[in-house]
Amino acid sequence: MSEQSEDTSKLLALFAPGAFVLLWSTGFVFAKMALPYAETMTLLTVRFLIAVGLLLVISIIWRARWPKSIPQTLHIAVAGILLHATYLGGVFAAIERGLEAGVAALIVGIQPILVAFVAGILLKEHVSIRQWLGLILGVSGVILVVWSKLQDGLGTSLGVGIAVVALLGISIGTIYQKRFCGEMDLRTGAVIQYTAAAIPTGILAYFTETMVINWTGEMIFAMAWLVIVLSVGAISLLYLLIRKGAASKVSSLFFLVPPTAAIMAWYLYDETFHSIALLGMVMTVMGVAFVNLRPLKRFGLRTRPS
Template sequence: MKKGIILLIIANILWGGNYICGRFLGPALPPNLLNTIRWAISTVILFGILLLNKKKIPIFAMWKEFLILGFFGIFGFSTLNYMGLRLISASQAGMISAGTPVAILMFSFLLLKEHISFKSWLGTFISLAGVIILFLGKQGSGVASGSWIGGLETILAGWAWALYTVFGRKFGKNTDPLIMTAGAAFYGTLFSALSCIGTVRLDMIHMTGSAWLAVAYVSTLASVGAFYAWNLGVKILGASKAAPYLNLIPVCTVILGIFLLKEVISGISLLGGIITILGAILATQRSSSTSATVQAENSVNHVCSSSGVAE
C-alpha cells in the first residue's frame, strides 16, 4: 500500500512539473509548436509501448472517437494550458486548474445525464468562488502575474480536459486506456501541427540547452512516466482510494513554482486556491470519484494542473 501511495505522489509531482516547464518554455516556443513537439514525441513512445506489448491500435476504425478525444484532450487542453502559462505563473495556473474536476462533474451531468447530489452542487459553487478569488489575487512574479486572459485560457483548458474525460468515459468502456491515449495523441498531434501553419515563424523560436531539456521532460516524464506511475498506483490501491490523490496536482505545482521558479503567491491568491481545492474535493468526493479516476487513467499529463489540475 505504501508503494502505491508513493507512485501516486510521484505521478502528481510529474504532472505538476508540466506546468513549471510550460511556464519556463513560454519565451522559447509558441504554445502550439511546443504542444506539437511534445505530443509527437509522446505518440512515438506510446505507439512503441503498444507494439512491444503486441497491442493493435485501431487508428482508422475508431477515427471519430480518437479525433474528438485528440481535439479536446491533446490539442485543446495542452495548447490552451501553454498559452495561459505565458501570461500567468505556474502556481496560479495550478490552483485555477484545481476546479477541473468540477467541470468534469458539470459535463457529466449535461452530456451523460449523471445524477448530481446537493453536496456536489455545493462543492461546485464553493470551487467557483475560489476561482473568482484567485482572479482577484495579485502575484509578485512579474509583468504577466495578474493577466485575466491567461487565467481565462487556463479555465478553458480545464473545460477542454473535462470534455476529454467525459467523452473518454463514453468511448472507452471497452477500450484499453493506453490505446485510447495513444489514439488521441496521434490525432491531437495532427491538430497541433496544422495549427502551426501560418502562425509559427522562425523568429519566434528561441531554444537553449535548458529549453530542450524541458521539452524532453514534458514529452516523457510528464506524459508517459506520469501515466505509468499513476496506473501502477491505481492497480495497487484501487480506483476509489487513488482518485482523491488527483487533488495533489495543484499543491505540487505551487510548491514547485515557489522553489524552482521563485514565484511569489499573495495571501488572497493562496486563499482562493485553497477554497477551489476544497470545493473540488467536496464536489467529487463520492459521485464523481470514479470520473476523476478515469480522467487520470486516460491521461499522460496536471493540472495541469494542473494546470488545476490538476493534470
C-alpha cells in the same frame, strides 16, 4: 498470487497515486520552463510527435491491442484533441501570455467539480449539498485568485480566458472519453490521441508561429521531462494503476494538484500567493476536496495526465 506479488501490489496502490499526482503537477512548471525557447503550438507539436514515436515502440514491444474499428479510432482521436490539443494547448498558451503556472493549475484544477456536476446531470442523479458547497467554494476561490493576480498586474484577461478554454477541454474530454473510449488501451490509445492532437497544433504553429525552437540545455531538459516523464511515464503509471484497481485513488488526490504546482512554481519562479489570493487557493482546494474525496465510482471517471 505470490506473497511477494501481493506486497508489490500493495506498495503500488499506496504510493503510485501520489506519485502520479506529483508528476502531473510538474507539467505546469516545466511548461513555463520550456516556453521561453519555443512558441506554444510549436512546442506542443514537437512534444506530441516525440511521444508518438516512443509510445509506438512501447505498443509494439508490449503487443498492445489497437482499436478494432474506424469509429472507435475516431472517438479516441476526438478525445485526444480535447484532452491534449485543447487542454494542454490552453494551459501552455495561457502561461505564455503571462498567467502564472500556479494560477493556471488552479483554474484547470476545478475540473473534477465540473465533471462531477455534468456527469450527475447527464445521469440525472441528485446533487448533494456537499457537492454544491464544493462548487461554490471552488469557483469562488478561483475568482478571488484571478482577481487578486490581475489587480497585481500578474497575467492578463486573455490568459485567464484561454485557461478557461483549457478547463472546458479537459472536462468535456474526460466525459467524452468515458462515454466513447472505455475499452481503449492506454498505450495504443495514446499513440492515436497524440497523433490527432498534433494535427491542429501543427496547423496553428505553421500559420501563426515562426516554428523556431532554441535548443538550449534547459529546453532539452524541459522537453525530455514533458515527453518521457509526463507523456510516456505518467501514461504508463496510470495504466498500471488501472490494472491494479487503484485509479480511483488518483481521483481522490486530485485536489492536491493546484497547491503542489503552486509550491513548485514558488520555489522555481518565485510565484507567490498573498492574502486574498492565498485565501482563494485554500477555498478552491477545499471545494475540489469536498467533491472529490469520495471517489467518483458511480461516474466511472478517472483523471488524465498532462
